Amino acid sequence: MKFLILKNLLWSFLKKLANLNFSIFILLFITIFSILGSLIEQDQSLSYYKTYYPISGSKFFTITWRWIYFFGLDHVYQTWWFILTLVIFMLSLTVCTFSTQLPSFKNARRWKFMFYTQSKNHKYSFSENNSLYCNSLTNIVYSLIISNFFIFHKKHSIYAYKGLYGRIAPLFVHFGIIIILLGSIVSFFSGFVSQEMIPSGEIFHVKNIVHSGFYSKLPIDLYGRIENFDISYNTNNSIKQFFSKISLFYRSRKVVKSKIISVNFPLVFRNIAFYQTDWQINALRIKLGFNKLIQKKLIKANINNKSCWLCNLPINEGKQIFFVLFDLDNSIFLCSSSGIILNKVSVHENFYINNVSVSVKNLIVSTGLQIKIDLGIYVVYLGFFIVIVSTSFSYLSYSQIWVYIGSQNLQLMGSTNRAILFFEEDISTINFYYNYYTSNLNVELDDLFDKILR
Numbered sequence: 001m002k003f004l005i006l007k008n009l010l011w012s013f014l015k016k017l018a019n020l021n022f023s024i025f026i027l028l029f030i031t032i033f034s035i036l037g038s039l040i041e042q043d044q045s046l047s048y049y050k051t052y053y054p055i056s057g058s059k060f061f062t063i064t065w066r067w068i069y070f071f072g073l074d075h076v077y078q079t080w081w082f083i084l085t086l087v088i089f090m091l092s093l094t095v096c097t098f099s100t101q102l103p104s105f106k107n108a109r110r111w112k113f114m115f116y117t118q119s120k121n122h123k124y125s126f127s128e129n130n131s132l133y134c135n136s137l138t139n140i141v142y143s144l145i146i147s148n149f150f151i152f153h154k155k156h157s158i159y160a161y162k163g164l165y166g167r168i169a170p171l172f173v174h175f176g177i178i179i180i181l182l183g184s185i186v187s188f189f190s191g192f193v194s195q196e197m198i199p200s201g202e203i204f205h206v207k208n209i210v211h212s213g214f215y216s217k218l219p220i221d222l223y224g225r226i227e228n229f230d231i232s233y234n235t236n237n238s239i240k241q242f243f244s245k246i247s248l249f250y251r252s253r254k255v256v257k258s259k260i261i262s263v264n265f266p267l268v269f270r271n272i273a274f275y276q277t278d279w280q281i282n283a284l285r286i287k288l289g290f291n292k293l294i295q296k297k298l299i300k301a302n303i304n305n306k307s308c309w310l311c312n313l314p315i316n317e318g319k320q321i322f323f324v325l326f327d328l329d330n331s332i333f334l335c336s337s338s339g340i341i342l343n344k345v346s347v348h349e350n351f352y353i354n355n356v357s358v359s360v361k362n363l364i365v366s367t368g369l370q371i372k373i374d375l376g377i378y379v380v381y382l383g384f385f386i387v388i389v390s391t392s393f394s395y396l397s398y399s400q401i402w403v404y405i406g407s408q409n410l411q412l413m414g415s416t417n418r419a420i421l422f423f424e425e426d427i428s429t430i431n432f433y434y435n436y437y438t439s440n441l442n443v444e445l446d447d448l449f450d451k452i453l454r
Helices: 002-017 020-039 046-052 065-071 073-078 080-109 137-146 165-190 377-394 420-453
Strands: 124-126 150-154 157-162 192-199 209-212 222-233 239-250 255-262 267-269 272-288 292-297 299-303 306-316 319-325 331-335 341-346 350-353 356-373 399-405 410-416
Touching (some): 137 420, 239 272, 239 356, 255 267, 255 272, 272 306, 399 420
Antiparallel strands (some): 150 157, 192 209, 192 356, 222 239, 239 255, 272 356, 299 306, 306 319, 319 331, 331 341
16 A cells, blocks of 8 residues: 555656646756856956956845855856756756656557448548559559658558657657756766966966866876967957967976867866966066066956056165066067056067166066866767757657548548648649559550450
8 A cells, every 4th residue: 555655646746747737847947047157257266256246235135245155156057956957957858758758748649440430430432433553552652652651551541641750759858958958967976177387388286176177187297288388469459369389298208288278268187277477577587687587477457458567676765667568569668657668579679778788688478278178068969969960850740640431531641740732732642643643544454455456
Protein backbone atom coordinates (compact mmCIF):
# COMPACT_ATOMS: atom_id res chain seq x y z
CA MET A 1 0.00 0.00 0.00
CA LYS A 2 2.78 2.42 0.94
CA PHE A 3 4.57 1.52 -2.26
CA LEU A 4 1.50 2.43 -4.33
CA ILE A 5 1.13 5.73 -2.46
CA LEU A 6 4.78 6.59 -3.05
CA LYS A 7 4.45 5.55 -6.69
CA ASN A 8 1.39 7.77 -7.16
CA LEU A 9 3.10 10.69 -5.44
CA LEU A 10 6.19 10.24 -7.60
CA TRP A 11 4.13 10.03 -10.77
CA SER A 12 2.15 13.13 -9.78
CA PHE A 13 5.39 15.01 -9.11
CA LEU A 14 6.88 13.94 -12.44
CA LYS A 15 3.74 15.01 -14.33
CA LYS A 16 3.91 18.46 -12.73
CA LEU A 17 7.62 18.62 -13.48
CA ALA A 18 6.96 17.85 -17.16
CA ASN A 19 4.10 20.33 -17.37
CA LEU A 20 4.52 22.72 -20.30
CA ASN A 21 3.57 25.82 -18.31
CA PHE A 22 6.07 24.92 -15.59
CA SER A 23 8.85 24.41 -18.18
CA ILE A 24 8.06 27.76 -19.80
CA PHE A 25 8.17 29.46 -16.38
CA ILE A 26 11.59 27.92 -15.60
CA LEU A 27 12.90 28.88 -19.05
CA LEU A 28 11.63 32.46 -18.55
CA PHE A 29 13.34 32.58 -15.14
CA ILE A 30 16.65 31.43 -16.67
CA THR A 31 16.30 33.94 -19.53
CA ILE A 32 15.64 36.91 -17.22
CA PHE A 33 18.63 36.24 -15.00
CA SER A 34 20.84 35.48 -18.00
CA ILE A 35 19.94 38.93 -19.34
CA LEU A 36 20.73 40.46 -15.94
CA GLY A 37 24.07 38.66 -15.99
CA SER A 38 24.80 40.26 -19.36
CA LEU A 39 23.74 43.76 -18.26
CA ILE A 40 25.46 43.74 -14.86
CA GLU A 41 29.25 43.50 -15.05
CA GLN A 42 30.40 40.18 -13.61
CA ASP A 43 33.22 39.45 -11.14
CA GLN A 44 34.02 43.07 -10.29
CA SER A 45 35.17 44.46 -6.93
CA LEU A 46 32.79 45.75 -4.26
CA SER A 47 34.01 49.31 -4.78
CA TYR A 48 33.08 49.04 -8.47
CA TYR A 49 29.46 48.14 -7.66
CA LYS A 50 29.26 50.83 -4.97
CA THR A 51 30.38 53.38 -7.55
CA TYR A 52 28.08 52.39 -10.41
CA TYR A 53 25.13 50.98 -8.42
CA PRO A 54 24.81 53.35 -5.45
CA ILE A 55 21.96 53.37 -2.95
CA SER A 56 19.62 56.21 -3.90
CA GLY A 57 16.50 57.62 -2.29
CA SER A 58 14.37 57.06 -5.39
CA LYS A 59 10.84 55.79 -4.83
CA PHE A 60 11.16 53.52 -7.84
CA PHE A 61 12.88 50.16 -7.59
CA THR A 62 16.50 50.32 -8.69
CA ILE A 63 19.24 47.72 -8.62
CA THR A 64 21.78 48.70 -5.97
CA TRP A 65 25.04 47.13 -4.93
CA ARG A 66 23.32 45.60 -1.88
CA TRP A 67 20.83 43.74 -4.07
CA ILE A 68 23.65 42.66 -6.36
CA TYR A 69 25.69 41.21 -3.51
CA PHE A 70 22.70 39.70 -1.69
CA PHE A 71 21.44 37.74 -4.71
CA GLY A 72 24.90 37.10 -6.17
CA LEU A 73 24.19 39.06 -9.35
CA ASP A 74 27.90 39.86 -9.57
CA HIS A 75 28.45 36.19 -10.45
CA VAL A 76 25.01 35.04 -11.64
CA TYR A 77 26.17 31.98 -13.54
CA GLN A 78 28.04 30.55 -10.54
CA THR A 79 25.28 30.97 -7.92
CA TRP A 80 23.75 27.88 -6.36
CA TRP A 81 20.19 28.92 -7.24
CA PHE A 82 21.02 29.44 -10.93
CA ILE A 83 22.68 26.00 -11.15
CA LEU A 84 19.69 24.48 -9.31
CA THR A 85 17.34 26.11 -11.83
CA LEU A 86 19.33 24.59 -14.70
CA VAL A 87 19.09 21.15 -13.07
CA ILE A 88 15.30 21.50 -12.58
CA PHE A 89 14.85 22.59 -16.20
CA MET A 90 17.01 19.68 -17.36
CA LEU A 91 14.89 17.22 -15.32
CA SER A 92 11.70 18.77 -16.72
CA LEU A 93 12.92 18.27 -20.29
CA THR A 94 14.06 14.71 -19.54
CA VAL A 95 10.69 13.71 -18.05
CA CYS A 96 8.83 15.41 -20.91
CA THR A 97 10.99 13.57 -23.45
CA PHE A 98 10.33 10.11 -22.01
CA SER A 99 6.70 10.67 -21.01
CA THR A 100 5.42 12.63 -24.02
CA GLN A 101 7.80 12.88 -26.98
CA LEU A 102 9.01 9.26 -27.01
CA PRO A 103 5.49 7.71 -26.81
CA SER A 104 4.38 10.12 -29.55
CA PHE A 105 7.23 8.95 -31.77
CA LYS A 106 6.48 5.28 -31.07
CA ASN A 107 2.84 5.91 -31.97
CA ALA A 108 3.91 7.54 -35.24
CA ARG A 109 5.86 4.41 -36.19
CA ARG A 110 2.82 2.13 -35.83
CA TRP A 111 1.18 0.89 -38.99
CA LYS A 112 -2.43 2.06 -39.02
CA PHE A 113 -4.72 0.55 -41.61
CA MET A 114 -8.17 1.76 -42.66
CA PHE A 115 -10.85 -0.76 -43.53
CA TYR A 116 -14.11 -0.20 -45.34
CA THR A 117 -16.40 2.22 -43.55
CA GLN A 118 -19.38 4.39 -44.42
CA SER A 119 -17.73 7.31 -42.60
CA LYS A 120 -17.80 10.61 -44.48
CA ASN A 121 -14.60 11.85 -42.89
CA HIS A 122 -12.40 10.84 -45.80
CA LYS A 123 -10.90 13.80 -47.59
CA TYR A 124 -10.16 12.39 -51.03
CA SER A 125 -11.38 9.45 -53.12
CA PHE A 126 -10.53 8.22 -56.60
CA SER A 127 -13.51 6.91 -58.53
CA GLU A 128 -13.51 6.03 -62.21
CA ASN A 129 -15.78 3.66 -64.17
CA ASN A 130 -16.97 0.33 -62.88
CA SER A 131 -14.12 -1.55 -64.50
CA LEU A 132 -11.99 -3.61 -62.16
CA TYR A 133 -8.88 -2.16 -63.78
CA CYS A 134 -9.66 1.30 -62.36
CA ASN A 135 -8.96 -0.04 -58.88
CA SER A 136 -5.42 -1.08 -59.55
CA LEU A 137 -3.42 -1.85 -56.42
CA THR A 138 -0.18 -1.68 -58.40
CA ASN A 139 -0.92 1.77 -59.75
CA ILE A 140 -1.80 3.33 -56.40
CA VAL A 141 1.31 1.81 -54.82
CA TYR A 142 3.48 3.10 -57.66
CA SER A 143 1.88 6.56 -57.40
CA LEU A 144 2.65 6.69 -53.67
CA ILE A 145 6.25 5.59 -54.27
CA ILE A 146 6.75 8.39 -56.81
CA SER A 147 5.71 10.86 -54.09
CA ASN A 148 8.35 9.35 -51.73
CA PHE A 149 5.93 7.64 -49.34
CA PHE A 150 6.80 4.52 -47.34
CA ILE A 151 4.08 1.95 -47.99
CA PHE A 152 2.60 -0.95 -45.97
CA HIS A 153 -0.11 -3.28 -47.26
CA LYS A 154 -2.60 -5.49 -45.42
CA LYS A 155 -5.51 -7.23 -47.16
CA HIS A 156 -7.46 -4.46 -48.94
CA SER A 157 -5.81 -1.59 -47.09
CA ILE A 158 -2.68 0.48 -47.62
CA TYR A 159 -0.98 2.71 -45.09
CA ALA A 160 1.71 5.19 -46.27
CA TYR A 161 3.70 7.92 -44.58
CA LYS A 162 6.65 10.22 -45.18
CA GLY A 163 8.57 12.78 -43.14
CA LEU A 164 9.11 10.61 -40.06
CA TYR A 165 12.27 12.64 -39.37
CA GLY A 166 9.96 15.52 -38.51
CA ARG A 167 8.58 13.44 -35.62
CA ILE A 168 12.04 12.36 -34.44
CA ALA A 169 13.37 15.95 -34.45
CA PRO A 170 11.59 17.16 -31.24
CA LEU A 171 13.27 14.31 -29.35
CA PHE A 172 16.70 15.48 -30.45
CA VAL A 173 15.84 19.12 -29.76
CA HIS A 174 15.18 18.11 -26.16
CA PHE A 175 18.36 16.05 -25.99
CA GLY A 176 20.35 18.94 -27.48
CA ILE A 177 19.06 21.38 -24.85
CA ILE A 178 19.81 18.86 -22.10
CA ILE A 179 23.37 18.47 -23.42
CA ILE A 180 23.79 22.28 -23.43
CA LEU A 181 22.67 22.45 -19.79
CA LEU A 182 25.00 19.59 -18.88
CA GLY A 183 27.87 21.42 -20.56
CA SER A 184 27.10 24.55 -18.51
CA ILE A 185 27.17 22.53 -15.29
CA VAL A 186 30.43 20.82 -16.31
CA SER A 187 31.96 24.26 -16.94
CA PHE A 188 30.83 25.45 -13.52
CA PHE A 189 32.35 22.53 -11.62
CA SER A 190 35.55 21.96 -13.62
CA GLY A 191 36.57 25.35 -15.03
CA PHE A 192 38.52 28.31 -13.72
CA VAL A 193 39.13 31.90 -14.85
CA SER A 194 42.22 33.99 -14.09
CA GLN A 195 42.91 37.64 -14.93
CA GLU A 196 46.55 38.70 -15.22
CA MET A 197 48.27 42.00 -16.05
CA ILE A 198 51.83 41.13 -17.06
CA PRO A 199 54.66 43.50 -18.08
CA SER A 200 56.30 42.82 -21.43
CA GLY A 201 59.35 40.57 -21.06
CA GLU A 202 58.24 39.13 -17.70
CA ILE A 203 57.56 35.52 -16.70
CA PHE A 204 54.12 34.77 -15.24
CA HIS A 205 52.21 32.01 -13.47
CA VAL A 206 48.47 31.48 -13.13
CA LYS A 207 47.72 33.08 -9.77
CA ASN A 208 45.06 35.82 -9.86
CA ILE A 209 42.02 33.50 -9.81
CA VAL A 210 38.65 35.14 -10.42
CA HIS A 211 36.56 31.97 -10.38
CA SER A 212 37.32 28.29 -9.91
CA GLY A 213 35.04 25.26 -9.88
CA PHE A 214 34.90 22.67 -7.13
CA TYR A 215 36.77 20.13 -9.25
CA SER A 216 39.07 22.46 -11.20
CA LYS A 217 42.84 21.98 -11.20
CA LEU A 218 45.33 24.79 -11.66
CA PRO A 219 48.25 24.14 -14.06
CA ILE A 220 51.05 24.43 -11.49
CA ASP A 221 53.67 23.09 -13.94
CA LEU A 222 52.85 25.68 -16.59
CA TYR A 223 54.35 29.15 -16.82
CA GLY A 224 54.84 31.62 -19.62
CA ARG A 225 56.67 34.71 -20.77
CA ILE A 226 55.43 37.79 -22.60
CA GLU A 227 57.95 38.24 -25.38
CA ASN A 228 56.49 41.39 -26.85
CA PHE A 229 53.42 43.62 -26.93
CA ASP A 230 52.32 45.83 -29.80
CA ILE A 231 49.31 47.85 -30.98
CA SER A 232 48.10 48.57 -34.50
CA TYR A 233 46.23 51.79 -35.19
CA ASN A 234 43.66 52.98 -37.72
CA THR A 235 44.26 56.01 -39.93
CA ASN A 236 42.42 58.20 -37.40
CA ASN A 237 44.80 57.00 -34.63
CA SER A 238 42.12 54.85 -32.97
CA ILE A 239 43.20 51.41 -31.80
CA LYS A 240 42.64 48.70 -34.40
CA GLN A 241 44.06 45.67 -32.60
CA PHE A 242 46.63 44.81 -29.96
CA PHE A 243 48.94 41.82 -29.94
CA SER A 244 50.98 39.84 -27.44
CA LYS A 245 53.57 37.22 -28.23
CA ILE A 246 53.43 34.48 -25.58
CA SER A 247 55.85 31.60 -25.02
CA LEU A 248 54.75 28.73 -22.79
CA PHE A 249 57.00 26.46 -20.72
CA TYR A 250 55.78 23.17 -19.29
CA ARG A 251 57.70 21.15 -16.66
CA SER A 252 60.97 22.44 -18.07
CA ARG A 253 62.62 25.49 -19.53
CA LYS A 254 61.88 24.35 -23.04
CA VAL A 255 59.28 26.35 -24.99
CA VAL A 256 56.35 24.03 -25.75
CA LYS A 257 54.25 26.58 -27.62
CA SER A 258 54.61 30.15 -28.84
CA LYS A 259 52.06 32.34 -30.57
CA ILE A 260 51.11 35.96 -31.21
CA ILE A 261 47.63 36.39 -29.76
CA SER A 262 45.13 39.19 -30.25
CA VAL A 263 41.52 39.92 -29.38
CA ASN A 264 39.36 36.92 -30.43
CA PHE A 265 42.46 34.91 -31.44
CA PRO A 266 43.67 33.11 -28.31
CA LEU A 267 46.46 30.63 -27.66
CA VAL A 268 45.22 27.21 -26.56
CA PHE A 269 47.39 24.61 -24.85
CA ARG A 270 45.93 21.46 -23.25
CA ASN A 271 42.46 23.03 -23.02
CA ILE A 272 43.93 26.15 -21.35
CA ALA A 273 43.06 29.26 -23.37
CA PHE A 274 44.98 32.55 -23.16
CA TYR A 275 42.85 35.49 -24.31
CA GLN A 276 44.02 39.03 -25.04
CA THR A 277 41.77 41.35 -22.99
CA ASP A 278 43.49 44.61 -21.99
CA TRP A 279 46.73 46.58 -21.89
CA GLN A 280 48.31 49.47 -20.04
CA ILE A 281 51.48 51.61 -20.06
CA ASN A 282 53.30 51.32 -16.74
CA ALA A 283 56.42 53.47 -16.81
CA LEU A 284 59.23 55.13 -18.74
CA ARG A 285 62.85 54.08 -18.36
CA ILE A 286 64.93 57.25 -18.77
CA LYS A 287 68.70 57.61 -19.14
CA LEU A 288 70.31 60.72 -17.61
CA GLY A 289 73.83 61.56 -18.65
CA PHE A 290 75.98 58.59 -19.59
CA ASN A 291 75.17 55.88 -17.06
CA LYS A 292 72.30 56.87 -14.78
CA LEU A 293 68.97 55.12 -15.37
CA ILE A 294 65.75 56.08 -13.63
CA GLN A 295 62.24 54.68 -13.95
CA LYS A 296 59.21 56.98 -13.79
CA LYS A 297 55.72 55.63 -13.26
CA LEU A 298 53.12 56.84 -15.74
CA ILE A 299 49.71 58.06 -14.62
CA LYS A 300 46.71 57.71 -16.92
CA ALA A 301 44.85 60.98 -17.55
CA ASN A 302 42.38 62.51 -19.98
CA ILE A 303 43.13 65.56 -22.12
CA ASN A 304 40.36 66.89 -24.37
CA ASN A 305 38.49 63.56 -24.07
CA LYS A 306 41.58 61.67 -25.21
CA SER A 307 43.42 59.19 -23.00
CA CYS A 308 47.07 59.83 -22.29
CA TRP A 309 49.83 58.81 -19.88
CA LEU A 310 52.18 61.26 -18.20
CA CYS A 311 54.97 61.55 -15.66
CA ASN A 312 57.08 64.43 -14.37
CA LEU A 313 60.83 64.95 -14.16
CA PRO A 314 62.04 67.69 -11.75
CA ILE A 315 64.92 69.72 -13.21
CA ASN A 316 65.50 72.26 -10.44
CA GLU A 317 63.66 73.87 -7.57
CA GLY A 318 60.12 74.73 -8.62
CA LYS A 319 60.56 73.56 -12.20
CA GLN A 320 59.69 70.26 -13.84
CA ILE A 321 59.10 68.78 -17.25
CA PHE A 322 56.22 66.45 -18.13
CA PHE A 323 56.53 63.46 -20.45
CA VAL A 324 53.19 62.86 -22.22
CA LEU A 325 52.24 59.82 -24.35
CA PHE A 326 49.05 59.35 -26.33
CA ASP A 327 49.83 55.97 -27.89
CA LEU A 328 52.61 53.46 -28.45
CA ASP A 329 53.98 54.89 -31.69
CA ASN A 330 57.19 55.91 -29.83
CA SER A 331 56.26 59.62 -29.89
CA ILE A 332 56.71 61.44 -26.56
CA PHE A 333 55.77 65.07 -25.95
CA LEU A 334 57.79 67.21 -23.54
CA CYS A 335 55.61 69.82 -21.84
CA SER A 336 56.21 72.58 -19.32
CA SER A 337 54.27 73.00 -16.08
CA SER A 338 51.92 75.41 -17.87
CA GLY A 339 51.10 72.84 -20.58
CA ILE A 340 53.20 74.30 -23.37
CA ILE A 341 54.69 71.68 -25.70
CA LEU A 342 58.47 72.10 -25.65
CA ASN A 343 59.54 69.26 -27.90
CA LYS A 344 58.56 65.96 -29.47
CA VAL A 345 61.02 63.11 -29.13
CA SER A 346 61.16 59.41 -29.88
CA VAL A 347 62.41 56.42 -27.92
CA HIS A 348 66.25 56.23 -27.95
CA GLU A 349 66.48 59.80 -29.25
CA ASN A 350 68.96 62.00 -27.35
CA PHE A 351 67.93 65.47 -26.23
CA TYR A 352 69.24 67.94 -23.67
CA ILE A 353 67.71 69.41 -20.53
CA ASN A 354 69.88 72.05 -18.81
CA ASN A 355 72.85 70.77 -20.82
CA VAL A 356 72.30 67.21 -19.55
CA SER A 357 71.92 64.43 -22.13
CA VAL A 358 68.58 62.67 -21.73
CA SER A 359 67.01 59.79 -23.66
CA VAL A 360 64.00 57.53 -23.17
CA LYS A 361 65.36 54.00 -23.36
CA ASN A 362 62.06 52.17 -23.54
CA LEU A 363 58.39 52.08 -22.59
CA ILE A 364 57.35 49.53 -19.98
CA VAL A 365 53.94 48.18 -21.01
CA SER A 366 51.73 45.41 -19.64
CA THR A 367 49.33 43.14 -21.43
CA GLY A 368 46.07 41.94 -19.92
CA LEU A 369 45.36 38.23 -20.24
CA GLN A 370 42.38 36.12 -19.35
CA ILE A 371 43.45 32.53 -18.70
CA LYS A 372 40.69 29.95 -18.48
CA ILE A 373 39.78 26.31 -18.72
CA ASP A 374 36.27 25.48 -19.90
CA LEU A 375 35.90 21.74 -20.35
CA GLY A 376 32.16 22.06 -20.88
CA ILE A 377 32.44 24.31 -23.92
CA TYR A 378 32.76 21.37 -26.32
CA VAL A 379 29.70 19.75 -24.75
CA VAL A 380 27.81 23.03 -25.23
CA TYR A 381 28.94 23.21 -28.88
CA LEU A 382 27.73 19.64 -29.43
CA GLY A 383 24.37 20.50 -27.86
CA PHE A 384 23.94 23.57 -30.06
CA PHE A 385 24.86 21.55 -33.15
CA ILE A 386 22.21 18.93 -32.30
CA VAL A 387 19.61 21.64 -31.62
CA ILE A 388 20.32 23.44 -34.92
CA VAL A 389 20.23 20.27 -37.02
CA SER A 390 17.17 18.80 -35.28
CA THR A 391 15.31 22.12 -35.44
CA SER A 392 15.86 22.14 -39.20
CA PHE A 393 14.49 18.60 -39.45
CA SER A 394 11.49 19.50 -37.27
CA TYR A 395 10.15 21.65 -40.12
CA LEU A 396 9.70 18.53 -42.24
CA SER A 397 6.03 17.66 -42.59
CA TYR A 398 4.85 14.30 -41.27
CA SER A 399 2.18 13.14 -43.71
CA GLN A 400 0.02 9.99 -43.63
CA ILE A 401 -2.25 8.45 -46.23
CA TRP A 402 -4.76 5.61 -45.80
CA VAL A 403 -6.17 3.78 -48.81
CA TYR A 404 -9.00 1.24 -48.88
CA ILE A 405 -9.41 -0.75 -52.08
CA GLY A 406 -13.12 -1.27 -52.68
CA SER A 407 -14.88 -3.22 -55.38
CA GLN A 408 -15.51 -0.19 -57.59
CA ASN A 409 -13.40 2.63 -56.20
CA LEU A 410 -10.52 3.60 -53.98
CA GLN A 411 -11.16 5.40 -50.69
CA LEU A 412 -8.32 7.65 -49.57
CA MET A 413 -7.77 9.70 -46.43
CA GLY A 414 -4.77 11.85 -45.59
CA SER A 415 -3.41 14.05 -42.84
CA THR A 416 -0.35 16.19 -42.21
CA ASN A 417 0.96 18.15 -39.24
CA ARG A 418 2.19 21.15 -41.27
CA ALA A 419 2.70 22.44 -44.85
CA ILE A 420 -0.83 21.70 -46.04
CA LEU A 421 -0.16 23.18 -49.48
CA PHE A 422 2.73 20.77 -50.08
CA PHE A 423 0.52 17.91 -48.94
CA GLU A 424 -2.15 18.95 -51.44
CA GLU A 425 0.53 18.90 -54.14
CA ASP A 426 1.43 15.33 -53.10
CA ILE A 427 -2.22 14.31 -53.36
CA SER A 428 -2.48 15.93 -56.79
CA THR A 429 0.67 14.09 -57.91
CA ILE A 430 -0.67 10.76 -56.66
CA ASN A 431 -4.00 11.40 -58.41
CA PHE A 432 -2.25 12.35 -61.65
CA TYR A 433 -0.02 9.26 -61.84
CA TYR A 434 -2.79 6.93 -60.75
CA ASN A 435 -5.16 8.18 -63.46
CA TYR A 436 -2.37 8.24 -66.05
CA TYR A 437 -1.25 4.63 -65.55
CA THR A 438 -4.77 3.34 -65.06
CA SER A 439 -6.04 4.90 -68.31
CA ASN A 440 -2.98 3.60 -70.22
CA LEU A 441 -3.62 0.13 -68.81
CA ASN A 442 -7.21 0.19 -70.09
CA VAL A 443 -6.06 1.19 -73.59
CA GLU A 444 -3.43 -1.58 -73.70
CA LEU A 445 -5.92 -4.21 -72.51
CA ASP A 446 -8.49 -3.14 -75.11
CA ASP A 447 -5.86 -3.50 -77.86
CA LEU A 448 -4.90 -6.92 -76.50
CA PHE A 449 -8.55 -8.12 -76.49
CA ASP A 450 -9.03 -6.87 -80.07
CA LYS A 451 -6.00 -8.85 -81.24
CA ILE A 452 -7.26 -12.02 -79.49
CA LEU A 453 -10.76 -11.70 -80.97
CA ARG A 454 -9.34 -11.27 -84.46
